[in-house]
Amino acid sequence: MHKSKTFFISDLHLCQEQPQITKIFLDFLKTKATEADALYILGDFFEVWIGDDDRNAFNQMIIQALRAFTDTGIPTYFMHGNRDYLIGKRFAKASGVQLLKEPTVINLYGSPILLLHGDSLCTLDIKHQKARKMMHNRFYQLITLSLPLKLRRHIAGRLRNTSKENKRQLENHIMDVTPEEVLHVMREAKVKTLIHGHTHRPAIHNIKIDNQNAQRIVLGAWHKQGNYLKIQADNTPDLVDFT
DSSP: OOOOOOEOOOOBBOOOOOHHHHHHHHHHTTGGGGSSEEEEEEEBBOOOOOTTTTHHHHHHHHHHHHHHHHTTTOOEEEEOOOOSTOOOOHHHHHHHOOESSSSSSEOOOOOOOOOOSGGOOOOHHHHHHHHHHHHHHHHHHHHHSOHHHHHHHHHHHHHHHHHHHHHHOOOOOHHOOOOOHHHHHHHHHHHHSSEOOOOOOEEEEEEEEEEEEEEEEEOOSSSEEEEEEEETTTTTTTEEEEE
């Protein structure tokens, strides 16, 4: 049965240290998300993911919740973020999600829409762009995954602390998208709608591309409440906050 609305979420940063966000997400899967034709998760779903072989109780709980949801028949798509770029085929098979490459253009109710995590648009953040290039290098990923789990946890903890320190030192405009890059990727993909996360600045931006109306939709981060984008069959977007 078609419900004629599709949901998009990102930047949940799920972790054991934020049980309230985990609860909001688990409730979301059992209630609101069941109304959707499909669910798209656009990265930074976890605060950190050090490999599909990290089968701790928290990770297993999230995987089982996703599996219960995908078993209802609602297609669920996952795009990597900069926090969970090591999520692989084992996670996808266990949870039932379908992995998406970045960037991806989908046909939603007859309209092409470009999906990104969003960090590739922040071109002024030179340090992050260098790190991003390394993260998405398959050889680097294989080397990382070959390290013992305990060492990976230690490295991930240090990287998180470094990331927090770097963010404190960066000016706001550097951590946001570069408008020229937004126009570039949308022109290249031949789309009038872009959906992304990463910046934690939820908004629907009406922009112009070659004198034509276009939209850049930014998904919200899940800090103290949930946030999802609902797009209906007439392609009307609506950003929804909920607790």
